[in-house]
Amino acid sequence: xxxxxxxxxxxxxxxxxxxxxxxxxxxxxxxxxxxxxxxxxxxxxxxxxxxxxxxxxxxxxxxxxxxxxxxxxxxxxxxxxxxxxxxxxxxxxxxxxxxxxxxxxxxxxxxxxxxxxxxxxxxxxxxxxxxxxxxxxxxxxxxxxxxxxxxxxxxxxxxxxxxxxxxxxxxxxxxxxxxxxxxxxxxxxxxxxxxxxxxxxxxxxxxxxxxxxxxxxxxxxxxxxxxxxxxxxxxxxxxxxxxxxxxxxxxxxxx
Numbered sequence: 001x002x003x004x005x006x007x008x009x010x011x012x013x014x015x016x017x018x019x020x021x022x023x024x025x026x027x028x029x030x031x032x033x034x035x036x037x038x039x040x041x042x043x044x045x046x047x048x049x050x051x052x053x054x055x056x057x058x059x060x061x062x063x064x065x066x067x068x069x070x071x072x073x074x075x076x077x078x079x080x081x082x083x084x085x086x087x088x089x090x091x092x093x094x095x096x097x098x099x100x101x102x103x104x105x106x107x108x109x110x111x112x113x114x115x116x117x118x119x120x121x122x123x124x125x126x127x128x129x130x131x132x133x134x135x136x137x138x139x140x141x142x143x144x145x146x147x148x149x150x151x152x153x154x155x156x157x158x159x160x161x162x163x164x165x166x167x168x169x170x171x172x173x174x175x176x177x178x179x180x181x182x183x184x185x186x187x188x189x190x191x192x193x194x195x196x197x198x199x200x201x202x203x204x205x206x207x208x209x210x211x212x213x214x215x216x217x218x219x220x221x222x223x224x225x226x227x228x229x230x231x232x233x234x235x236x237x238x239x240x241x242x243x244x245x246x247x248x249x250x251x252x253x254x255x
Contacts, residue, residue, distance in 0.1 A: 012216065109121060191219065
């Protein structure tokens with residue numbers, strides 16, 4: 001990636017300029033059998049649409065704090081980069097009552113109602129499907145995002161030295177996040193073309209680094225797996241082979 005990249009959104013722009021057709025996020029849910037593969041271009045398109053929704057209809061501004069109540073999922077990765085694009089602080093697992101707006105999955109809707117600002121709900125259904133019945137008091141992401149613009153330009157430049165991410169008691173600016181991601185990528189031996197398999201949850205920096213930021217910083221890609229513990233060693237080895245995995249995150253502890 002370029003030395004001039006100072007925010008996660010910068011990293012994505014550089015990836016898009018370098019090779020838009022290559023895979024960036026390959027997502028598996030081993031509870032449902034879902035598999036989704038997003039190229040850099042497709043992922044960036046989702047990010048642009050989500051950032052336009054965030055900045056436009058939701059009226060989010062740099063410095064606003066968004067409680068991100070989503071599990072490990074490709075759409076969570078999209079929201080993380082959309083927040084970076086706008087300058088909104090993504091608080092993974094944050095307190096909705098203290099946030100300016102909240103983004104919730106189907107299992108955290110009651111918790112998310114504590115937010116007095118805008119509320120967005122994601123059904124997390126295959127192919128980005130919508131809720132059969134929209135949750136009361138929430139915008140259904142799958143209904144609103146398709147009509148958003150395919151290109152995004154922030155109303156105000158994003159300051160890389162302002163807060164960008166909060167997770168597990170850690171708060172990072174955009175520049176600090178990029179620096180950490182680059183250091184992690186170097187420590188993991190990642191480079192252009194690397195394929196990282198991660199089943200780590202997104203509620204720690206380690207999970208976010210292996211599952212998104214380090215591969216992005218290295219010019220690689222991630223095979224992001226939810227419910228990976230449902231695979232035995234044989235099926236896990238098959239996945240590594242079929243997805244041409246070059247590095248694997250540490251296995252999460254068994255509950």
